[in-house]
Amino acid sequence: MIRRPMRNWLPFGLAAALTVTAPTLAFAEADPADWNAVLVEAKGQTVYWNAWGGAENVNAFIDWMGELAQENYGVTLEHVKLSDTAEAVSRVLAEKSAGKDAGGAIDLIWINGENFAAMKRQGLLFGPWSEALPNWQLTDPEANAALTADFTVPTEGLESPWGMAQLVFYHDTARLPRPPRSMAALAEWAEQNPGRFTYPQPPDFLGSTFLKQALIELTPDTDALSQPVEEADYASATAPLWDWLDALTPNLWRQGKAYPQNAQRMIQLVADSEIDIGFEFNPNAASNAIANFQLPDTVRSFVLEGGSLGNASFVAIPYNANAKAGAMVIANLLLSPQAQARMASPDELGFGTVLAMDRLSDDQVRLFDEIPVGIATLTPEELGPTLPEPHPSWMEKLEEDWTSRYGVAP
Amino acid sequence: MGLSPTRAAPALTLLALLGPVAAGLAGTLAPAFGLMPALSGTDVSLEPFRDLLGWPGLPRAVALSLFTGLAATLVSLALTVLICAGWQGTHAFRALERALSPLLSVPHAAAAFGLAFLIAPSGWIARLIAQPLGWERPPDLLILQDPFGLSLIAGLVVKEMPFLLLMTLAALPALRPAQSLATAQALGYGRVAAWFKVILPRLYPQIRLPVYAVLAFSVSVVDVAMILGPGTPPPLAVQVLRWMNDPDLAMRFRAAAGALLLLALTLAALLLWRGAEITLARLAARWLVAGGRGHCEGLLRALGLGFGALSAALVLLGLIGLAVWSFAGLWRFPELLPQGWSLRSWMRHGPELLALFGRTLLIAATSSGIAMVLTTACLEAEQRHGLRPGTRALWLLYLPLLVPQIAFLPGLQVAGLLTGLDGTLAAVIAVHVVFVLPYAFLSLSDPYRALDPRYAAVAHALGRGPGATFWRVRVPMLLRPWLTAAAVSAAVSVGQYLPTLLIGGGRVPTLTTEALALASGGDRRVIGVTALAQTAAAFLPFGLALLIPALAWRNRRGMRHG
Numbered sequence: 001m002i003r004r005p006m007r008n009w010l011p012f013g014l015a016a017a018l019t020v021t022a023p024t025l026a027f028a029e030a031d032p033a034d035w036n037a038v039l040v041e042a043k044g045q046t047v048y049w050n051a052w053g054g055a056e057n058v059n060a061f062i063d064w065m066g067e068l069a070q071e072n073y074g075v076t077l078e079h080v081k082l083s084d085t086a087e088a089v090s091r092v093l094a095e096k097s098a099g100k101d102a103g104g105a106i107d108l109i110w111i112n113g114e115n116f117a118a119m120k121r122q123g124l125l126f127g128p129w130s131e132a133l134p135n136w137q138l139t140d141p142e143a144n145a146a147l148t149a150d151f152t153v154p155t156e157g158l159e160s161p162w163g164m165a166q167l168v169f170y171h172d173t174a175r176l177p178r179p180p181r182s183m184a185a186l187a188e189w190a191e192q193n194p195g196r197f198t199y200p201q202p203p204d205f206l207g208s209t210f211l212k213q214a215l216i217e218l219t220p221d222t223d224a225l226s227q228p229v230e231e232a233d234y235a236s237a238t239a240p241l242w243d244w245l246d247a248l249t250p251n252l253w254r255q256g257k258a259y260p261q262n263a264q265r266m267i268q269l270v271a272d273s274e275i276d277i278g279f280e281f282n283p284n285a286a287s288n289a290i291a292n293f294q295l296p297d298t299v300r301s302f303v304l305e306g307g308s309l310g311n312a313s314f315v316a317i318p319y320n321a322n323a324k325a326g327a328m329v330i331a332n333l334l335l336s337p338q339a340q341a342r343m344a345s346p347d348e349l350g351f352g353t354v355l356a357m358d359r360l361s362d363d364q365v366r367l368f369d370e371i372p373v374g375i376a377t378l379t380p381e382e383l384g385p386t387l388p389e390p391h392p393s394w395m396e397k398l399e400e401d402w403t404s405r406y407g408v409a410p
Numbered sequence: 411m412g413l414s415p416t417r418a419a420p421a422l423t424l425l426a427l428l429g430p431v432a433a434g435l436a437g438t439l440a441p442a443f444g445l446m447p448a449l450s451g452t453d454v455s456l457e458p459f460r461d462l463l464g465w466p467g468l469p470r471a472v473a474l475s476l477f478t479g480l481a482a483t484l485v486s487l488a489l490t491v492l493i494c495a496g497w498q499g500t501h502a503f504r505a506l507e508r509a510l511s512p513l514l515s516v517p518h519a520a521a522a523f524g525l526a527f528l529i530a531p532s533g534w535i536a537r538l539i540a541q542p543l544g545w546e547r548p549p550d551l552l553i554l555q556d557p558f559g560l561s562l563i564a565g566l567v568v569k570e571m572p573f574l575l576l577m578t579l580a581a582l583p584a585l586r587p588a589q590s591l592a593t594a595q596a597l598g599y600g601r602v603a604a605w606f607k608v609i610l611p612r613l614y615p616q617i618r619l620p621v622y623a624v625l626a627f628s629v630s631v632v633d634v635a636m637i638l639g640p641g642t643p644p645p646l647a648v649q650v651l652r653w654m655n656d657p658d659l660a661m662r663f664r665a666a667a668g669a670l671l672l673l674a675l676t677l678a679a680l681l682l683w684r685g686a687e688i689t690l691a692r693l694a695a696r697w698l699v700a701g702g703r704g705h706c707e708g709l710l711r712a713l714g715l716g717f718g719a720l721s722a723a724l725v726l727l728g729l730i731g732l733a734v735w736s737f738a739g740l741w742r743f744p745e746l747l748p749q750g751w752s753l754r755s756w757m758r759h760g761p762e763l764l765a766l767f768g769r770t771l772l773i774a775a776t777s778s779g780i781a782m783v784l785t786t787a788c789l790e791a792e793q794r795h796g797l798r799p800g801t802r803a804l805w806l807l808y809l810p811l812l813v814p815q816i817a818f819l820p821g822l823q824v825a826g827l828l829t830g831l832d833g834t835l836a837a838v839i840a841v842h843v844v845f846v847l848p849y850a851f852l853s854l855s856d857p858y859r860a861l862d863p864r865y866a867a868v869a870h871a872l873g874r875g876p877g878a879t880f881w882r883v884r885v886p887m888l889l890r891p892w893l894t895a896a897a898v899s900a901a902v903s904v905g906q907y908l909p910t911l912l913i914g915g916g917r918v919p920t921l922t923t924e925a926l927a928l929a930s931g932g933d934r935r936v937i938g939v940t941a942l943a944q945t946a947a948a949f950l951p952f953g954l955a956l957l958i959p960a961l962a963w964r965n966r967r968g969m970r971h972g
């Protein structure tokens with residue numbers, strides 16, 4: 001109640017000297033069920049898409065999306081390059097704190113997992129809208145559970161999927177011809193080759209993913225992982241994981257006294273021959289790195305026996321987004337066969353498609369058949385089964401415990 | 411008599427500085443005590459602090475911040491003093507001065523990336539050894555991210571030492587060191603001993619605030635610490651940022667409490683330093699007059715020059731390393747140079763960065779322009795109305811440098827949103843003024859005050875009013891220091907990351923925000939391109955500051971020394 005008037009007299013430095021921009025007119029909320037109305041409203045809008053800007057192939061793909069959106073729908077797409085998705089979450093939170101419930105700075109966020117769970121819990125997202133998009137018909141959520149549950153949290157139409165990712169390991173065949181393919185074999189190999197393996201420091205997303213992958217393989221009770229952690233016997237479910245890590249840690253790179261910050265840093269460590277095995281959440285990562293001169297062309301990918309974790313990347317619209325109609329048009333365009341085929345090509349992003357081939361026309365399927373496979377990219381058959389993510393509460397607890405066990409000791 | 415603009419300048423300047431800091435701190439204080447309605451925090455509580463104290467890494471993170479901050483400041487100051495004491499007035503000194511001052515314009519993150527590539531076990535120095543020894547793999551040594559933060563300290567020293575040296579050089583002429591030194595040396599004191607006994611006691615008070623600024627910065631630095639500092643646990647500032655970026659939004663409360671702790675820690679470091687100053691002054695009082703003529707002169711001189719040259723070499727070599735990376739094809743350990751060369755990184759990112767060059771320089775020029783006008787007006791007010799700021803007012807002026815950025819920027823973002831200013835170019839420029847102004851004042855005040863007042867007296871005697879005296883006497887005579895101060899300010903503006911990102915809402919991208927986003931991909935080729943582009947943007951004003959006086963005074967020989 002006191003928020004509105006404060007706007008006018010809050011003494012803030014040079015405020016008086018500078019023109020205050022007029023508040024945006026309140027449009028009626030865009031309704032995705034009336035798609036034609038959405039298209040009309042979207043025309044001429046500028047959509048600020050906040051997405052991680054650290055990979056040139058992602059940036060190039062978003063640029064291309066912008067051209068497509070401008071040509072076909074008159075929507076201008078601006079890529080706000082983030083170094084961390086949490087920056088966008090912080091931004092929406094700051095806007096809510098300041099009572100800016102409309103005309104927010106962010107229209108679309110590339111989001112996933114914990115960030116989505118947090119925004120959903122705090123009511124910071126617009127929707128539901130995603131399952132009303134025309135191109136949603138081209139997906140098969142019943143066959144692919146990852147489209148409607150982000151880290152087991154039901155998406156409930158608050159975010160729209162656009163690419164499939166899976167945990168994939170890579171190694172330089174010139175230095176390590178036969179990599180270990182299970183967590184047990186990995187620990188054994190590390191004991192014989194100390195200092196040649198590491199993982200990004202949790203709570204980095206990929207580092208935490210590695211912990212979950214190990215947990216799934218080592219825990220005696222896999223079913224418990226789909227429940228919130230409070231409802232499971234956490235201690236006995238994780239005991240084998242901690243034993244395994246206790247044995248592994250002294251054999252890690254730098255004896256576990258330092259960890260790489262993220263996946264990108266791990267590519268550099270493999271390139272510098274500091275470590276022999278790396279991993280990424282994009283099945284195409286090794287091929288991309290070879291194309292970028294980051295890794296030699298003797299690098300190949302592999303997955304662990306029994307499958308690896310996989311999930312979908314999503315886009316979501318903040319509750320106070322300024323160009324909701326334009327944002328939905330972009331999300332729908334991301335689900336188009338044209339955009340999906342381009343995204344799936346190893347020359348572009350190499351993410352797996354979220355579309356169901358049996359729902360596409362023959363012409364549309366051909367787009368995907370023509371995609372070449374990168375030299376270090378596994379075929380869908382080689383990728384093997386995708387393991388479902390544990391409930392996000394497991395990740396939070398694992399990160400907390402990892403930090404107190406390994407993350408704060410000199 | 412009407413209110414003259416110069417009379418109002420000091421008050422206006424303080425308002426421009428303190429308003430944002432106060433608004434920002436208020437925005438941090440509230441969540442630290444549990445108040446954040448957006449996250450349904452509606453009751454005042456100490457829970458965020460209890461939560462913070464329960465974090466197992468806290469003692470070590472706090473100790474790290476204090477240790478690395480104090481050590482980096484001590485080493486930077488010691489080197490600065492040793493270099494000046496041993497070499498001031500020599501050719502070697504001028505060479506070192508020339509090598510070090512451009513290093514000021516190298517952004518901290520770029521210098522840190524460059525240093526990391528030099529000293530890592532798979533870095534350039536190791537590669538030099540690896541070739542003859544036939545290493546195929548780099549040794550598994552904990553050089554970067556070492557638990558004591560030694561590489562972090564090194565990274566801070568190579569950047570802070572040139573800054574302190576520049577501040578010292580600005581303060582020195584007013585002390586007329588040549589005369590005092592000649593007298594002392596005639597009495598048989600060694601060069602270094604003489605400098606320590608007759609110059610340093612008068613110099614130190616002049617550079618105290620810059621030293622405090624270095625200390626506060628080093629305790630709360632984020633970017634250099636993320637690249638070179640330890641991670642298990644990291645220094646407190648990095649950890650606070652991690653909490654702020656945690657997907658678990660409830661962590662925002664712990665982050666706010668941590669930001670306040672960081673503020674307290676910075677104050678504690680300053681008090682500790684002040685205590686050490688007093689103790690040292692007492693202990694040194696007897697030594698000053700005891701008549702010792704100095705020992706190990708040669709060793710001290712060699713140490714000063716050696717480490718000074720080493721730190722300049724590290725930054726320059728690091729930049730060269732990044733330049734090579736920006737053109738590198740595949741480049742693996744232990745190769746000294748890339749297997750192949752490619753323009754691709756420049757072709758891909760160059761045009762995009764070039765487009766941002768203009769906006770970055772516009773923001774830098776406007777914000778440093780505003781800062782220079784305010785600073786000059788304040789200094790004129792001193793001359794005309796005797797409104798010399800007391801020590802307390804000066805402290806206020808440095809507040810934006812002494813308060814850790816992450817303690818007040820998130821709060822400032824909310825204030826910006828409340829006023830509807832945020833996300834605009836104007837807001838970004840306004841927040842840059844806050845950080846640029848102290849440096850403008852720091853760089854300009856000493857030369858301004860050191861200008862012999864008799865020039866003005868002569869102008870007055872010749873019938874010129876204060877306006878004409880300012881424009882026709884002070885401005886021409888101070889052109890070079892004025893431009894140098896403007897260049898330092900512009901370089902500071904170019905390097906701003908967090909303020910630009912938070913207040914600009916991502917809608918006012920600059921070279922620095924784009925460079926950091928691209929660098930988060932971790933590819934050294936991209937980091938090389940962005941770091942060089944950033945360095946070029948920060949260096950451009952320095953180049954102009956050298957060029958303009960040379961052009962303006964090309965036929966005024968007496969003005970050239972500035």
